[in-house]
Amino acid sequence: MGVHLQGSLTLESVESGLRFRARFGERTHLLDSGEGAVAPDPVMALLEALTACGAMDVISILRKQRRAVTGYRIEMSGERSETHPRRFVAIALTHHVSGHDLDADAVRAAIELSETKYCSVRATLDPALRIVHEVVLHDAGA
């Protein structure tokens, strides 16, 4: 037996445009594409899903280790092929972690644990996709 996830996706712009509303109970996202888009498109949603999946693991692990994290921002960069279906061929994530007494090796170990063991999104992507990480620490001072 597996774990089931259910939701719906509804076209909001019937006449023209590509605006859809995703719903999982009360939790929703707007997805939009093309000229004048007001929300992330599906490819952006994929990149944010992958990045957030890892980021949630990392912050959870650092908190369990009682490390004083005061800020966490990840710069995401994805390279796509030029020809259809324009898949991602490489993704680079730079993790900016702010706090006290931080240890880059601990952050790298948390990223590694997420990628190999916990992140459901990573495990659903093509295993051949290359993802590289960089860790930058920002000491918040004493």
Add this chain to the structure above:
Amino acid sequence: MGVHLQGSLTLESVESGLRFRARFGERTHLLDSGEGAVAPDPVMALLEALTACGAMDVISILRKQRRAVTGYRIEMSGERSETHPRRFVAIALTHHVSGHDLDADAVRAAIELSETKYCSVRATLDPALRIVHEVVLHDAGA
């Protein structure tokens, strides 16, 4: 040379919680997980990204064929493994298309074209992931 996509993901709930804001220019999503989450989590974002990617292709193709679509909703269902990393093992999408003079074969052909040729999200996922589609037409009447 490839096509680049850039954005950022920032932790919004520093003390506790797993709330992150994804930004691609002015286009943003909140991602949230755990108790009291107010936005889709990363696994939901992955499912909506895949579904919206295909849906945008399908509605674009149907519009080019000048088919009168008055509504389009997709019920999404994903099955995940019970053991970590709890990857998706099967996804079922039921496409409810409303309109006049609709043709289920035309919708199925558009879905097929998206999956095999255009959908960047599908092409970034594990090729072994099983995705099944069902098409339900709702005639909007004369």
